[in-house]
Amino acid sequence: MTQNDKRFDRIKAAILICIGIIFISPLFLMIVSSLKDDRLQIMEDIGSIKAFWVSNPTLNNFVEILNPSSLQNFGMYFRNSVIILALTAIGTIVISSMAGYTLLRGRMKMHKILLPVIISLYIIPLEAIMLPLLYQSIKMGLIDTFVIQILPFIASPMYIFLFYQFMKQVPHSIGEAAFIEGASFWRVYKDIYLPINTSAIATVAILQGMDSWNQYFWPLLVTQSDRVRPISVAIASFSQVGTIYWDRLMAASVLMMLPVLIFFLIFQRFFIASIASSAVKG
Template sequence: MIFKRRVGTLSVYLLLAAFAFAFLVPVAMMLFGSFKPDDQVLVQAARSGSLLPAEFGWFNYRDVFARVPFTRYLFNSAFISVCIVAGGLLVNSLAAYAFARLQWPGRDWLLLVVIALMIIPLEAIAVPLFYEVTLLGWRDTYWVQIIPFIANAFSIYLFYTFFLGLPRELEEAARIDGAGPWRIFFRIVAPNAKPVFATVAILSFLTQWGALLWPLMVTHSEAVRPLPLGIATFYSLPPLQWGDIFAFGVMMVTPVLLIFVLFQRWFVQGVATTGVKG
């Protein structure tokens, strides 16, 4: 019996280890490859199976800074992502609150539209959207990369479901205490909805950080282009140097990792309902 259970546990762990290995290998390859001379990046890994660099150096990183304006790309990506995340948290949470709690004509119908919008991918509307921003004269700016992505159906939906689960009495108590809808939202609802704010922030940040198609369509100068377009230039900029690409990749992923570590405490915190019974 005990033996059987142990074998069961062992096989589960082996399976998990195999998955973890499969997921970690590309990341490890990127990390170690970024410190290897170009000729060793692929060759050595394939030949000896060893990931660790034979000779270690920062040369690929220096190369990246020499070949492309990395800091510019980094700033652009950070600026665009932060604007979208900050604006998105405000706009989408307010919209969701209106859907979840306020009474207004057409509310249920519009909510259906929002839910339906979730299934439309950017690729499907990229061309009409492109015409629209061209008409507005927004091409090759920050705004063209920010404004279309602030309002987001999926974020609204996430906020909406969370707000529905918040105890209504908290808001009623605040109403009786004399707070209006804005105050109720900012002083009572938002502070008790940290987990969903964190979730939406992480999800939308990740999406924007990796965005490639839209910036490629609407920007052409390096002054406003984000990191994914930066890394893409390496593929068209001969000679093809994998070490540089890996170094760029490491520098592109690190901020995301940091953000995730920073927010994950809230991410896993769960629903805060401690003020209400129990």
């Protein structure tokens, strides 16, 4: 790189930072507003540059939304979302990787038919079956539970295929060698294929985790009481009805954003790589 190129690069970085700040200013707005104590003040400030400035910051809003005895207990909604996310991600990883592996290395003839069938299921958009599925869930008595917010998502054609493709890159000979030494089909999966594919696991964990955390349509349909309501639905309903408490709403939004941000900062490269692979493989 020449001296000139370096200078150009630095100037470009400065320009990019300036544009970038404008682009992420809505996020500043959220954080700043969450530190203001009065919903009317927020509405007043939003019409001027004061929207990005808070003169006497307070954490009151956070204290209020996290107070377990308050009516809208965001601590609990947050916990609900974490439970749903964790079980969905773990379930997806276990079930989809087992299926992907079996379809790849299984000896039974049916797998040859199953694979294209499962892939073709990918074309059914979840949005197009959600209302019939709601009807079905009501019949099954699963409304307003964690189970119904988790189970429909953990067997996904996309992730089964993703594991299938990742595992395809593992040389067949490794598994065969273990097999000849007497390892069972299950052991080869558990001891070789699964541990070797950490990047597939991380990809699925990140993609499915983001999906689950952002899930809105389905929990909107199937949750009623607040003991199972995820934070996304709680925030949305908080922002729709009559008087909107912008102060606490902004604090709740920060609360929902926080874990995403932390995970993103730690696993930056993985996030970006996973998302890129979801476009290509999905």
